[in-house]
Every structure is written in C-alpha cells, then in structure tokens.
Amino acid sequence: MEKQKNAVGRRKEAVTRVFLSKGTGTITVNDKDYKQYFSLQYLQNQVELPMKTLQALDKYDVKINASGGGMKGQAEAAKLGIARALVQLNAEFRPVLKAVGVLKRDPRSVERKKFGHKKARRSFQFSKR
Numbered sequence: 755m756e757k758q759k760n761a762v763g764r765r766k767e768a769v770t771r772v773f774l775s776k777g778t779g780t781i782t783v784n785d786k787d788y789k790q791y792f793s794l795q796y797l798q799n800q801v802e803l804p805m806k807t808l809q810a811l812d813k814y815d816v817k818i819n820a821s822g823g824g825m826k827g828q829a830e831a832a833k834l835g836i837a838r839a840l841v842q843l844n845a846e847f848r849p850v851l852k853a854v855g856v857l858k859r860d861p862r863s864v865e866r867k868k869f870g871h872k873k874a875r876r877s878f879q880f881s882k883r
Contacts, residue, residue, distance in 0.1 A: 759842040763835025766863050768823025772835030774843060777815030779805075783832065784820055791820075797829040804837040804856045808847055814840075834859060 758775035781801060783791040792798050805811045816836060820828040837856040841848050851857050865874040872878055 759839045761835045761838035761842060763831040763833065763838065765831040765834065765860055766823045766827035768827030768831040769821055770828060770831040770835045771819040772832065772839045773817040774836065774839035775815050776813065779812035779814065781816045781818070783818045783828075788818070788832075792825060792829050794825070797825060800829040800833045801836070803833055803854070804840055804851055807850060807854050807856070808840065810840070814843075830860065 758773050761772045761774070763770045763772060781788040783801075788801050789798055792801060802811060805814070805816075816839075818832050818835065820832060822828075823831070833856055837851050841851065841857070848857070867874055870877075
C-alpha cells in the first residue's frame with residue numbers, strides 16, 4: 755500500500771489535519787461524510803476545489819480531522835490542507851493549484867475587542883447632553 759500524505763490547513767480559529775491516500779474519492783470529516791458534515795453546498799465546493807482543479811476527485815481518499823472555529827473556517831482550512839497534501843504527493847501540481855489560489859493561507863482573523871468600546875471598533879452611543 756502506498757504511504758499517505760499529511761498536511762495541516764488553518765483559517766481563522768479553525769485547524770484541520772488532512773490525510774491523503776490513493777483510493778476511490780471518499781472524503782470524510784471527523785468520521786462523517788463531508789456532504790453530511792458541511793451541509794451547505796458552497797462549503798462542499800470549497801472542500802472539493804483543489805481536487806476538482808486537478809480532475810482528481812475520484813483518485814484519492816481524504817480523511818480530515820477538523821477542530822476549532824466555525825463551519826466556514828473549517829471548510830477553508832480543509833481546502834488549504836488538501837492542496838498542501840496534493841503538492842506533497844506530486845510537486846507538479848503546485849503551479850496549477852497556485853494559479854487557482856488554494857495554496858495561500860488567508861491571514862484574516864477576528865480583531866480583538868478594545869477597552870472603552872462595545873466591540874473591536876464599535877463605540878458606545880455618544881450623548882452630547
């Protein structure tokens with residue numbers, strides 16, 4: 755049996771560990787089918803994107819352990835993890851995946867709350883009198 759490739763994807767507070775191996779194309783997230791775990795269609799598309807760009811949706815089995823964050827963060831972290839694992843598998847995939855933009859880690863995260871404010875930037879209502 756061929757060795758599996760491991761990669762980590764992160765987005766916001768979400769972290770996913772991705773295990774990629776040759777197979778029939780099953781994608782499982784936390785021991786559930788990814789279509790059951792990510793019920794929204796656009797999140798399923800995010801997870802599939804790196805595989806779809808390489809027409810490799812039915813060539814590899816993907817097992818994902820997701821933790822932290824919300825559904826969207828986990829889906830986008832899984833996308834990055836899958837892309838990184840595919841590049842480990844075959845370095846020729848890199849330019850194709852890079853052109854689509856799935857190898858880039860999205861650095862945006864929640865800004866911290868400041869004192870004297872309601873939220874990060876929202877102030878309390880100002881009253882002149």
